[in-house]
Amino acid sequence: MPGAVGPAFSMRRQAPVDCRLAKPLPCLRCAVKAFNVCKPLDYERQKELFELGPQQKWQRRQFLFRAGDPLGPIFKITSGMVAISRPLSDGRRQILDFYLAGEICGWLEADGCYAFDCEAITAVAACSFNRSRFKAFVERHPDVADAVRGTLQGKLARAREQMAVVGQLSSTERVAAFLSRLGIAYSEHAIQTRPLSLPMRRTDIADYLGLRLETVSRAFSKLRKRGVLELKDDEIVIHDPMRLARLSGV
Secondary structure, rough: OOOOOOOOOOOOOOOOOOOOOOOOOHHHHHOOOOOHHHOOOOOOHHHHOOOOOOEEEHHHHHOEOOOOOOOOOEEEEEEEEEEEEEOOOOEEEEEEEEEOOOOOOOOOEEEOOOOEEEEOOOOOEEEEEHHHHHHHHHHHHHHHHHHHHHHHHHHHHHHEEEEEEEOOOOOOHHHHHHHHHHHHHHHHHOOOOEEEOOOOHHHHHHHOOOOOHHHHHHHHHHHHHOOEEEEEOOOOEEEEEEHHHHHHHH
């Protein structure tokens, strides 16, 4: 028909798209998605957890938090290693554990404060979760609560094993047990074990095993002379894993 025009189209303005929401969730490519609290989560619940706080980074030897600090976020380590320790009355410290990527830290508290120190052994990245919102999230999802409970039970079991190591083994056996357990932890987290990376200082190992620095150094030298391992700066190559396991009882 004369004067006809093309198909009508709406002149209503569409709502703007939030580009942040359009980006894919970084959790989809996270190397530790299958560990700990994130393991049972589908996409929507993972998104809800991710939005509980920002991602953060620390340089080597920075503290994520200190014992006695007012409670703040709960963290899931996404890359790197941290040391969990408690200060002693004489100014020394006792390292209780080394946490790898995938593990939760900052959960335990004492009188409204963090119960332990958490120090970055390497450069570290972590997802931080608002504490009250994180606890509410866990309470709403029984499978997540089971994952958190299982993790805490595993930590307690590891702490008991560590007490037995410190109380019953010789210094060389303690170092052997430390290396054996570290290798097992690396394997569980799909980290290479040959060579075995040792990013912590010898003083960290001493504080973990309840030994003096020079005693730790002598123990490494004994294991090297026996042909059990070879030292290479911040790495070691274990030549005789069976003998290392026999020494450690692991």
